[in-house]
Amino acid sequence: xxxxxxxxxxxxxxxxxxxxxxxxxxxxxxxxxxxxxxxxxxxxxxxxxxxxxxxxxxxxxxxxxxxxxxxxxxxxxxxxxxxxxxxxxxxxxxxxxxxxxxxxxxxxxxxxxxxxxx
Amino acid sequence: xxxxxxxxxxxxxxxxxxxxxxxxxxxxxxxxxxxxxxxxxxxxxxxxxxxxxxxxxxxxxxxxxxxxxxxxxxxxxxxxxxxxxxxxxxxxxxxxxxxxxxxxxxxxxxxxxxxxx
Numbered sequence: 001x002x003x004x005x006x007x008x009x010x011x012x013x014x015x016x017x018x019x020x021x022x023x024x025x026x027x028x029x030x031x032x033x034x035x036x037x038x039x040x041x042x043x044x045x046x047x048x049x050x051x052x053x054x055x056x057x058x059x060x061x062x063x064x065x066x067x068x069x070x071x072x073x074x075x076x077x078x079x080x081x082x083x084x085x086x087x088x089x090x091x092x093x094x095x096x097x098x099x100x101x102x103x104x105x106x107x108x109x110x111x112x113x114x115x116x117x118x
Numbered sequence: 119x120x121x122x123x124x125x126x127x128x129x130x131x132x133x134x135x136x137x138x139x140x141x142x143x144x145x146x147x148x149x150x151x152x153x154x155x156x157x158x159x160x161x162x163x164x165x166x167x168x169x170x171x172x173x174x175x176x177x178x179x180x181x182x183x184x185x186x187x188x189x190x191x192x193x194x195x196x197x198x199x200x201x202x203x204x205x206x207x208x209x210x211x212x213x214x215x216x217x218x219x220x221x222x223x224x225x226x227x228x229x230x231x232x233x234x235x
Contacts, residue, residue, distance in 0.1 A: 031221045033223075091163065104170065106165050109162065111162050112163075
């Protein structure tokens with residue numbers, strides 16, 4: 001089975017431009033997570049969805065960030081306008097909640113998108 | 119309070135020796151899971167091992183084992199017979215089962231492991 005797919009793998013843009021990151025979760029998974037990783041702040045959870053519905057977006061840094069999940073197989077994270085401090089690696093992860101899984105439910109990570117805002 | 123604490127920003131180990139990476143956690147949830155992920159320099163996050171709070175035995179996966187001490191709330195990762203390919207960042211994470219209805223993970227800040235030939 002294909003894992004979590006993210007595109008693009010690398011993005012270089014100029015300050016003020018709109019950036020759209022894309023994610024295709026593992027088929028059948030009902031949870032999708034967006035993370036941001038920087039040296040300074042480590043791995044931060046930005047937002048997560050359950051069955052395409054945003055559950056918690058308290059990690060989204062500001063209104064410039066938005067995320068959507070129009071269907072079970074696709075999600076986007078948009079930054080508009082982008083700023084140099086948005087430079088980071090953005091990960092998408094998915095998982096499947098199972099009633100008998102208890103505390104398990106491993107998260108599967110995509111390869112990440114390395115964003116550089118000049 | 120931090121849910122997951124990794125106090126070792128960087129660790130060095132000689133090739134073929136064992137190394138322990140520390141992780142302590144904070145939760146009042148009676149049911150939780152602890153995970154370790156590896157992030158090599160290429161950047162991907164690789165799941166290594168899982169320990170459930172009700173598991174009686176320490177988890178093992180090949181050269182990886184988890185030293186789970188519930189009373190101390192610690193879940194240290196032990197890597198035996200270190201290899202050069204083990205050089206990477208290692209993250210400890212926790213998922214609470216009852217309090218966390220959203221399947222959210224809490225990640226530590228990571229430990230950078232360098233294996234010396």
